[in-house]
Amino acid sequence: MFAVARAVAALCAQIGCARVARSGAPNSFTVSDVLAVSVVYSPRAGEVDEVLLSLREGATVADALRESGMAARHDTNQLVVGVWGRVAAPGDALRDRDRVELYRPLQVDPKEARRLRQHKQRGRLKR
Numbered sequence: 001m002f003a004v005a006r007a008v009a010a011l012c013a014q015i016g017c018a019r020v021a022r023s024g025a026p027n028s029f030t031v032s033d034v035l036a037v038s039v040v041y042s043p044r045a046g047e048v049d050e051v052l053l054s055l056r057e058g059a060t061v062a063d064a065l066r067e068s069g070m071a072a073r074h075d076t077n078q079l080v081v082g083v084w085g086r087v088a089a090p091g092d093a094l095r096d097r098d099r100v101e102l103y104r105p106l107q108v109d110p111k112e113a114r115r116l117r118q119h120k121q122r123g124r125l126k127r
Contacts, residue, residue, distance in 0.1 A: 062090035
């Protein structure tokens with residue numbers, strides 16, 4: 001129990017969240033000022049780069065991208081950004097447990113890809 005309190009205290013010291021005393025627990029901290037956010041990018045099929053972040057309340061999509069370091073590891077200039085599958089602007093505010101996603105352009109139209117897979121599968125069945 002004390003290890004958890006020390007870990008929360010260290011995290012709060014790093015990011016500057018408020019220390020709040022409750023009755024009966026003088027060393028309690030609130031982490032309501034902290035947002036747990038993940039930033040995810042898949043540079044190619046089967047490969048995922050995910051970064052888990054702790055950001056201050058009021059952080060934006062741009063803050064999460066900057067803190068994640070994705071731009072340093074990948075070419076993110078032409079990518080569309082979203083939160084939980086919906087396109088988002090860099091200035092949009094984040095909420096706790098949000099998932100910021102970087103979307104790469106489609107190589108093939110999904111309908112066309114399905115049609116090609118089906119055509120290929122039918123060819124295998126005829127033999």
